Amino acid sequence: MSSLNRLNQDFFVGAALAILSVSLLVMTLDFNPGTTAYPRIVLGTLLLMSIAICIKSVINTENNDERTPDESILSIKIVKYPFIVFGVIVIYVLSIMYIGFFVSTGLMTIFMLYFMKIRKVRTYIFTVVGIILFVHLLFGVQLNVNLPSGILI
Amino acid sequence: MNAEVFQEVLAQLLTLEMFFIILIGVVAGIVVGGLPGLSAMMAIALMIPITFGMDATTGLVMLTAIFTASIYGGSISAILIHTPGTPSSAATSLDGYPMTQRGEGAKALGAATISSMVGGLISAIALLFLAPPLSRISIMFSSAEYFLIAIFGLTIIGSLAGKSMLKGLTAGVLGLLLGTIGIDAFTGSPRFTFGVTTLESGMPLIPAMIGLFSISQVMIQAEKRDNNHVKHTMQKVKGKVLPTFKELKMIGVNLIRSSGIGTFVGMLPGAGGDIASWISYNEAKRFSKNKETFGKGNIEGVVAPEAANNAVTGGSLIPTLTLGIPGSATTAILLGGFMIQGLNPGRELFTTHANTTYAIIIGFMAANILMGIIGLLGAKHFVKVANIPFAILAPLIIIFSLVGSYAIRGSIFDVWIMVMFGLIGYLFRKTGFHPAPLILGLILGPIAENGFRQAMTMSGGNMLEYFFSRPISIALMVLIILALFSPILSKKVSSKSN
Numbered sequence: 001m002s003s004l005n006r007l008n009q010d011f012f013v014g015a016a017l018a019i020l021s022v023s024l025l026v027m028t029l030d031f032n033p034g035t036t037a038y039p040r041i042v043l044g045t046l047l048l049m050s051i052a053i054c055i056k057s058v059i060n061t062e063n064n065d066e067r068t069p070d071e072s073i074l075s076i077k078i079v080k081y082p083f084i085v086f087g088v089i090v091i092y093v094l095s096i097m098y099i100g101f102f103v104s105t106g107l108m109t110i111f112m113l114y115f116m117k118i119r120k121v122r123t124y125i126f127t128v129v130g131i132i133l134f135v136h137l138l139f140g141v142q143l144n145v146n147l148p149s150g151i152l153i
Numbered sequence: 154m155n156a157e158v159f160q161e162v163l164a165q166l167l168t169l170e171m172f173f174i175i176l177i178g179v180v181a182g183i184v185v186g187g188l189p190g191l192s193a194m195m196a197i198a199l200m201i202p203i204t205f206g207m208d209a210t211t212g213l214v215m216l217t218a219i220f221t222a223s224i225y226g227g228s229i230s231a232i233l234i235h236t237p238g239t240p241s242s243a244a245t246s247l248d249g250y251p252m253t254q255r256g257e258g259a260k261a262l263g264a265a266t267i268s269s270m271v272g273g274l275i276s277a278i279a280l281l282f283l284a285p286p287l288s289r290i291s292i293m294f295s296s297a298e299y300f301l302i303a304i305f306g307l308t309i310i311g312s313l314a315g316k317s318m319l320k321g322l323t324a325g326v327l328g329l330l331l332g333t334i335g336i337d338a339f340t341g342s343p344r345f346t347f348g349v350t351t352l353e354s355g356m357p358l359i360p361a362m363i364g365l366f367s368i369s370q371v372m373i374q375a376e377k378r379d380n381n382h383v384k385h386t387m388q389k390v391k392g393k394v395l396p397t398f399k400e401l402k403m404i405g406v407n408l409i410r411s412s413g414i415g416t417f418v419g420m421l422p423g424a425g426g427d428i429a430s431w432i433s434y435n436e437a438k439r440f441s442k443n444k445e446t447f448g449k450g451n452i453e454g455v456v457a458p459e460a461a462n463n464a465v466t467g468g469s470l471i472p473t474l475t476l477g478i479p480g481s482a483t484t485a486i487l488l489g490g491f492m493i494q495g496l497n498p499g500r501e502l503f504t505t506h507a508n509t510t511y512a513i514i515i516g517f518m519a520a521n522i523l524m525g526i527i528g529l530l531g532a533k534h535f536v537k538v539a540n541i542p543f544a545i546l547a548p549l550i551i552i553f554s555l556v557g558s559y560a561i562r563g564s565i566f567d568v569w570i571m572v573m574f575g576l577i578g579y580l581f582r583k584t585g586f587h588p589a590p591l592i593l594g595l596i597l598g599p600i601a602e603n604g605f606r607q608a609m610t611m612s613g614g615n616m617l618e619y620f621f622s623r624p625i626s627i628a629l630m631v632l633i634i635l636a637l638f639s640p641i642l643s644k645k646v647s648s649k650s651n
Contacts, residue, residue: 009584010584010585013584017323017327024330024345027345028344031342031344032337032340032342034337034339034340035337035339035340035342035344037606037609038333038602038605038606039330039333039344039345041605042326042329042330042333043330045326046323046326046327046330049319049322049323049326050323052319053319053320053323056319070373070582070583071582071583071584071585072583074580074583074584078376078583079583081375081376081378082372082373082375082376082579083372084375085371085372085375085547086368086372086572086575086576086579089368089551089572089575090572092551092555093555093565093568093569093572096555096565097565105548105552108548108551108552109548109552112544112547112548112551113544113545113548115378116378116542116543116544116547117378117544118542118544123545127545127548131548131549131552135552135556139556139560143203143206144206145203145206145556145560146559146560146563147556147559148555148559148565148568
């Protein structure tokens with residue numbers, strides 16, 4: 001991880017949070033006067049911390065002690081697959097509203113298996129049938145949970 | 154706990170339904186704990202909506218069973234395949250895996266199981282006897298102290314969860330900000346709702362929690378798509394699971410000492426199972442007659458971290474239930490589970506809701522015992538779950554997340570909140586933020602704001618004088634300052650000693 005990349009990432013995170021804080025602080029001008037004190041204190045603190053993140057990113061660009069195992073520089077290569085999965089989740093939720101929960105769940109499972117490089121037909125059949133049966137029996141029958149519905153089932 | 158409450162507790166616990174609930178919780182916990190990459194936090198966040206339809210005792214006993222069993226589950230893969238299922242099992246693999254290589258995998262599993270059970274049980278006993286008297290402190294709290302205790306809890310988790318204190322605290326403040334969304338309880342006017350009517354009741358906690366811990370995990374795992382088919386090589390598990398009487402005698406003191414360390418460390422807000430297991434491991438080595446065999450397959454090196462990390466579970470519930478300060482990131486989520494069931498931390502848990510609270514604590518003890526029995530009978534089979542491909546787990550987690558978010562209010566809006574927080578959680582983790590302080594901020598935000606505004610009214614505008622006129626407030630302010638500076642001080646001390 002190069003120093004410059006790390007500087008950029010933390011700096012941009014801090015800057016984004018600072019912009020968010022300022023925008024929301026401006027928004028509090030329209031609030032009922034009796035409700036503004038606490039959100040303004042919180043936003044003020046957030047703004048100060050965002051600035052501190054920016055400053056720290058400039059001063060201390062390579063502090064390995066402060067890096068978590070999940071942390072890395074966001075690049076197209078790294079976020080490509082996670083964002084595809086995120087896209088699948090968005091389409092899955094949208095499709096539930098139109099074609100129903102069980103059909104969408106089956107389709108999403110098939111796509112996820114294919115995406116994760118599973119190629120055995122038997123795995124597809126067992127996984128899709130197994131998951132749908134499990135979800136139906138656990139949530140629909142045993143826990144009596146209200147499942148989302150669409151035009152189809 | 155008087156006789157009447159005890160009878161009510163027994164009536165709630167001694168049912169077949171409760172037995173199966175604890176059994177499901179224990180098995181689910183062991184499975185999740187045994188799967189490297191999945192965490193107790195994720196399991197609890199996913200299970201809260203399922204327990205929502207249950208009565209408070211049943212639901213929360215299940216969650217505490219998952220909590221303790223998932224910590225234990227992490228040891229199985231640490232011992233048999235040298236891959237700790239949870240960070241708190243990392244120390245276990247140091248001696249557990251060499252034992253497996255030597256053909257003593259079954260014995261290592263047995264020692265880990267017994268230690269986890271004893272550690273969990275001792276911490277549950279500590280919870281039972283220490284929490285009620287400690288909860289009396291909360292009676293002395295007024296609005297000012299409630300505000301400060303919320304800030305203290307947030308400062309502790311913010312400064313210790315994750316590696317960067319600044320980012321941890323920022324995440325906590327973001328959580329406080331999210332807590333201000335909705336209709337203001339004092340004036341009835343909306344704040345930060347952007348015209349969305351559904352947001353007027355506030356930011357939904359459970360969908361946010363599920364998104365932050367579950368969807369973000371699926372996205373993190375998706376990064377490894379190209380090298381996701383690595384099968385763990387499993388050593389053959391041979392021999393007897395139960396240690397001999399001589400071995401039990403040898404590990405007895407270590408077991409009790411490590412359980413004590415775990416319970417104590419758990420009570421310290423923010424210090425988790427990984428810290429407790431390493432401290433216990435070092436202490437076990439220090440007191441051992443066979444120091445030189447540590448790291449080469451010494452049974453004492455398995456007993457110490459396993460007793461300690463499970464003892465952390467009960468210990469961390471003590472500040473959570475009595476003062477509302479979560480002892481760890483996982484208990485921060487568990488705190489959300491309690492509050493959703495209408496059980497707010499403090500003295501009321503041990504008076505008004507005594508039958509529910511004591512039933513949960515005794516149910517937690519039962520879960521530890523059942524975990525021990527199931528572990529001794531089937532630990533070597535549970536390790537097979539570590540080889541379940543993520544390709545199958547990913548759609549399951551997504552479906553559970555969706556159903557869980559939808560189930561609470563039957564609202565697709567909540568599902569979108571979950572999806573959005575999934576993305577936020579992923580970006581958070583990639584940029585070095587921890588999601589736990591954000592969730593805790595969301596939970597404690599309304600408590601902090603109510604306390605702040607009531608204190609402001611009571612002080613007649615002179616907040617500082619009001620805060621400094623109350624000894625408990627002063628003590629809490631000192632604790633907040635200590636919490637803020639202790640990571641810096643400890644870093645300086647450790648760098649000096651290095």
